[in-house]
Amino acid sequence: MRQRFLRGGGAFSRSGLWALGLSGLMAVLGAGCGSHEAAAPAKVAPAPMPTVQASTVVVGEAAVPRFLTLTGSLTAFEDSDVAAGAAGKVLSVHVERGALVKKGDVLVRLDARAASASAAEARAQVELARTQKELAEADCARNDKLFEGGSVSAADHQRMQAQCRNAAAQAAAAEARLSLIENNLADTTIRAPFDGLVAERAVGVGEYVRQDSRVVTLLATDPLRLEITVPEAQATGVQKNQEVEFTLTADPGTVHRSTVTYVGPALRRGTRDLVVEALVPNPGHKLIPGQFATVKLRLGDVALPVVPRTAVRVEGSESRVFVASEGKLEERLVQLGEAVGTTVGVLSGVRPGERVVATASAELRDGVKLQ
8 A cells, every 4th residue: 555644734645755855956956056147247347557657868878988897906015025134133123013114214133243343353454455555556656666767677577566456456355345244234233125014023032033034024005006907808908097996895885096007018827817007095004905906997988878877776686777668668677887977878778869767766667658
């Protein structure tokens, strides 16, 4: 017998319940689809292109200095290891490291007792030789008269002449020996050979030195030499009196200027570069020998496009300008040259006659419409 269910006072079969559920599900799905179709968004109109107000200037053309960037270092004008020049014990040292000395100032004194004694002996020998020379000259004069009168033979006359010459030679030798000993005596007082600064004292009191012993290292620091190394490829472009600008690693904000003073006659074999030097005044001794320098050697002028410095936006290692083209801004990377007053040369990126934004502010973007 078919089973029936009573609901709300009525009777339904199991198949009727399935049919009723299926129709309800279809109704729900249909309602869902209808809601999605109703919620579909309308098409949005494109946003208007952003605009910016900015003044522009014409890219000009001017003669811009052309520099060759090199490396160099400062060296002393004179760098001397002052030798003793005489042998003896050090009695006193009159300078210390960093002392400023003038030419002729006493640096070191040596024990001069032996040299003084030798000098006294040499002076006595000179006096003896001079006396013997005078006596020999007197004898020769008398011998000449006797020879003219026929009282002296030719052999005796020649013998007397030889004795006179020997006496004169002995006197000259004694005087030469005295001069040498007096020089040695003077060398026991060691003096500065030029104006400069003491870089190092190499001896102390009580030490024994020889003639070639170093006693002091002396540097002449005004002026200094700026020694520049020029690669082989650019060596032919360097000449005397060319302008030089350089900065030091210790003070990169200060620009020093000079001119090429000395140019090497040949490339160095080991490094294949040319060494040139510029003299740098250093009256206050503020510049120090050994400092590393970044050098710009001026080679001449070249015609380049120029733009105001304010037209360039520098971000890290990149420089860019904004060119006005067909009512829009075009962002361009540029390679800069040297600055000339308020303008800067441009090696690549723009051409003379184009217009660029005068002030490259932060809101400028590529493609922005220019009012």
